[in-house]
Amino acid sequence: MTDEKEILGTCPVDRGLMRVGDRWSMLILRDIERGLTRYEQLRTSLSIAPNILSRRLAALADAGLIEKSRYSQRPPRDEYLLTDAGRDFLPILLAIGAWGRKYNGAGALSRHLDAATGKVVRPVVVDANTGAPIGSRPLRFELPE
């Protein structure tokens, strides 16, 4: 598996996945966004082995998506907060959620509502230049020169 000691490839998708490319990392970001910022809260929510959780938290911190913040001096206790980079990943999680709802959505699912309109959010990836959903217009792939 590629890590940052290897030569960086030219694909931005892989560059993203190098930083947050597995299910646990993404679920940790999701949970922190929902307010589960403490180690024990994450461990309980995810039913994850402590060594795996610790490793993922360290990797996400190294990758700049979360940072430790001390919320108690005595006893010393840290929580994990999203950085700007971590917050910028959340819309991708909502897009994955929309895909999961469509293709693996049996039963009752949680959802996000727009707080102002009360409508269920419908995440879709568009090209900001045209507003058209990605996939609805032909694209051309270009390698760097």
Place this chain on the structure above:
Amino acid sequence: MTDEKEILGTCPVDRGLMRVGDRWSMLILRDIERGLTRYEQLRTSLSIAPNILSRRLAALADAGLIEKSRYSQRPPRDEYLLTDAGRDFLPILLAIGAWGRKYNGAGALSRHLDAATGKVVRPVVVDANTGAPIGSRPLRFELPE
């Protein structure tokens, strides 16, 4: 790690990640979309161990994102094509690419252009109801009843 024999949770993000929740699976989808549809092409492009590639291809086929298609009868040879579910995941990969470009984008990177306008695509996740980027308006999270 959750698999489909476990009880399905109520989170659509996790439902999506159950189907395609690791870096290799996402890179395989990316490569197939770029026309690398044959086993050897994928193996070379990804520098991936054959047993891992075979396992990921089987999992993606089980999950309904790709399907085998026989392109030669003699000798028998298969390639892998995206299903509708697999194609629907591609916009998410472009969103991950936009994130990767922003936060891990040193050096020259490949890119997608809109074939008609020639402009570089700027993938962004919006709420289809309002057109507003996800993250720009307050959302309310709701568990199923």
